[in-house]
Amino acid sequence: MGEKTPDLLIIGSGPAGLTAGIYARRANLTVQIVEKEYRGTGQIADSGRVDNYPGLPGIGGYELGEQFRGHAEKCGVSFTEGEAGKLWREEGKWKCRLEDGRVLEARAIIYAAGTVHRQLRIPGEQQFFGKGVHVCAWCDGAFYKDRVAAVIGGGDSAVDAALYLAGICKKVLLIHRREDFRAAKSSLLQAEAEENIEILRNTVVSKIEGTHKAEAIWTQDNRRLPVDGIFVEIGQIPRTEILRELAVTDENGYIQADETGRTALKGFYGAGDVRTKSLRQVITAAADGANAAVLAAEDLRRTTEKEV
Structure with a gap:
């Protein structure tokens, strides 16, 4: 047998x-x-x-x-x-x-x-992964209590992450490369109503800057946005x-x-x-x-x- x-x-x-x-x-x-x-x-x-x-x-x-x-x-x-x-x-x-x-x-x-x-595939993303760059707000958001965080993305996961972080962080930047979001309208309206969420539309992130950890985001229109934590939520x-x-x-x-x-x-x-x-x-x-x-x-x- x-x-x-x-x-x-x-x-x-x-x-x-x-x-x-x-x-x-x-x-x-x-x-x-x-x-x-x-x-x-x-x-x-x-x-x-x-x-x-x-x-x-x-x-x-x-x-x-x-x-x-x-x-x-x-x-x-x-x-x-x-x-x-x-x-x-x-x-x-x-x-x-x-x-x-x-x-x-x-x-x-x-x-x-x-x-x-999914990755942004920009300079600094891999270098600072786990050192200010994250892919899960629910896992790592608590590290940024009373600090400034950025969420990159325009879908449900990005908006939900921004809403979650708004209850933890001093300020949240919700950054989307397009004008229109793919996220549910109800969630987006809630994000727009949050005082500590700033929504940046038509904004493309070009690189992540830092020394030992991520410290800032640069956009394609040459703006430098200081942040403590970055959450990549693009799917x-x-x-x-x-x-x-x-x-x-x-x-x-x-x-x-x-x-x-x-x-x-x-x-x-x-x-x-x-x-x-x-x-x-x-x-x-x-x-x-x-x-x-x-x-x-x-x-x-x-x-x-x-x-x-």
Whole structure:
């Protein structure tokens, strides 16, 4: 007899994937996690400090990610380094071809590859990332209490971030390169009504200036705007290119799945930032992973009972 097919293959080793692995092992499933980077723990590793994960205020993002991973390893989750290149279902099993040609298979898949933040691609952005330049107001906004922050973007995420920061910061600059915002009219009206939010329309940021940390924004019309913190809110790109043929994503590329993680495809679940939802945080990613793993375990148990 050949080697038994693993119960669950998890694509992605961020908080969603690692939590899914923990819950799946606790349900006695055999689990394999595919990680793009060796000992990767997702975008959380890029956060210098996390202040909103319950019970662990002020923990470093790298440290928190390592704790997730250590827990998964302790539970017996196995890891494979590689980048998923193609997914398909064949003869009742899910198969995953890695970019190096290896093919993995499992009875079910949880896809938790996450997203990447869109970048401005201007001088200073990468240099001061984590040192005044951020991509999550809810994660890092508290560091700028009673200080000046800038939010760059014109969609819902940018306006919502500006509103959130208005309750923390002395002043918030909401900077958009166009006249018209894409954000909901109601949110924009609320931002316009906030005394400490200044909206700068038709303003293009050309570079970020600083020494040891970001200190100012320069615009294309040669204005220097002193700020303490900069939040780039110009959208995210879900890592779902390989899912196009499976028809499980919406028009923006996010996996169409509810809070259980279930999709329209049998044995295929979505979890974490890559799923359609309103709030993308470490805690919601972990919750997604737990929900998807529990549902996958239940579905696999029912399938096994039918086969017996």
